Amino acid sequence: MKINGHEILPGENKKIKIRVGKLPSGTHINIFANVYRAKKKGKTLLVLGGIHGDEINGVEIIRRSIEQEYYEDLESGTVIVIPLLNVYGFINFSREVPDGKDVNRSFPGVNTGSLASRVARKLTKFILPHVDMGIDFHTGGDSRYNYPQIRYSKGVDESKTLASIFNAPFMIEKPMIKKSLRKAANDRGIPIIVFEGGESKRLDDLSIEKGLAGIKNILYHFGMIKPEESDNHITTSIKINKTSWIRARDSGLFRALKKSGYQVEEKELIGMIKDVLGEESKNIHSSRKAYILGHNNAPVVNMGDALFNLGWQDK
Ligand SMILES: [Zn+2]
Numbered sequence: 001m002k003i004n005g006h007e008i009l010p011g012e013n014k015k016i017k018i019r020v021g022k023l024p025s026g027t028h029i030n031i032f033a034n035v036y037r038a039k040k041k042g043k044t045l046l047v048l049g050g051i052h053g054d055e056i057n058g059v060e061i062i063r064r065s066i067e068q069e070y071y072e073d074l075e076s077g078t079v080i081v082i083p084l085l086n087v088y089g090f091i092n093f094s095r096e097v098p099d100g101k102d103v104n105r106s107f108p109g110v111n112t113g114s115l116a117s118r119v120a121r122k123l124t125k126f127i128l129p130h131v132d133m134g135i136d137f138h139t140g141g142d143s144r145y146n147y148p149q150i151r152y153s154k155g156v157d158e159s160k161t162l163a164s165i166f167n168a169p170f171m172i173e174k175p176m177i178k179k180s181l182r183k184a185a186n187d188r189g190i191p192i193i194v195f196e197g198g199e200s201k202r203l204d205d206l207s208i209e210k211g212l213a214g215i216k217n218i219l220y221h222f223g224m225i226k227p228e229e230s231d232n233h234i235t236t237s238i239k240i241n242k243t244s245w246i247r248a249r250d251s252g253l254f255r256a257l258k259k260s261g262y263q264v265e266e267k268e269l270i271g272m273i274k275d276v277l278g279e280e281s282k283n284i285h286s287s288r289k290a291y292i293l294g295h296n297n298a299p300v301v302n303m304g305d306a307l308f309n310l311g312w313q314d315k
Contacts, residue, residue, distance in 0.1 A: 003035065004018050057197050062081060088115065093201060109122075132190065133162055148206060150195055170291065240312060243310065246310060247306055249303065257270055258271070258292055260293060271284040295307065
């Protein structure tokens with residue numbers, strides 16, 4: 001296996017640097033990838049974080065998986081681990097790159113394109129050709145918390161299978177988004193599942209725990225690591241194929257009475273919006289029987305803001 005001029009032989013583990021660009025100050029920007037290869041042939045798995053630079057849970061999940069030596073002594077196959085793709089966003093506490101473009105809407109990317117497109121291109125050119133399957137780690141954005149969940153591509157059986165092996169609390173069927181990594185990889189026959197957990201700019205223990213467990217489940221399933229005795233490999237994920245946001249019908253101070261992870265009944269009281277003078281209070285009810293997959297942690301909301309993301313299984 002050769003990545004950007006670096007040869008990685010079976011049985012070798014190597015850290016690889018891919019130059020993406022440079023800051024106006026002259027500082028070079030690099031993406032780092034750890035590549036772990038077993039002597040025995042097998043699948044190649046991509047473990048990727050930080051396409052969105054402020055979604056730190058994913059970066060932390062992958063960092064811990066390296067620290068805890070998940071890939072150090074693989075039984076078979078190869079794992080390419082990239083904790084942070086969008087270095088620009090990470091150093092600016094931002095989802096995007098400095099020109100405001102979203103790397104995950106810029107795939108497959110162009111070498112001479114905008115910055116986001118150039119970052120996407122590095123992954124498409126140097127990494128994707130080696131990969132059989134991948135996990136892409138994300139969080140909710142702008143104060144919106146996502147209960148740990150795996151999203152897989154509608155109509156792609158391999159991605160559904162991967163999602164079920166990962167075994168997050170929820171597995172959610174989603175259409176593919178144009179110019180996303182998931183779409184670009186799928187066009188090349190590579191199933192990629194997307195983990196969502198917690199919110200941007202914050203660490204969330206539950207999401208980190210579920211993310212780490214999911215990586216292990218995948219590694220074990222494909223014979224890349226030995227199982228641990230305590231492991232339970234029966235899928236317990238709750239399946240979801242329909243989601244919908246409940247939005248604020250008024251502006252004011254928002255309080256969630258039910259949070260993500262709960263199952264709620266139709267018309268159940270799940271939150272309130274109050275005006276600052278203490279005169280008005282509007283109740284928010286669940287529109288249907290569903291699970292709360294995500295909620296807004298913002299204390300101040302405007303009309304139309306997304307408050308609760310409901311999910312259910314439509315037969
Ligand atoms: Zn994201």
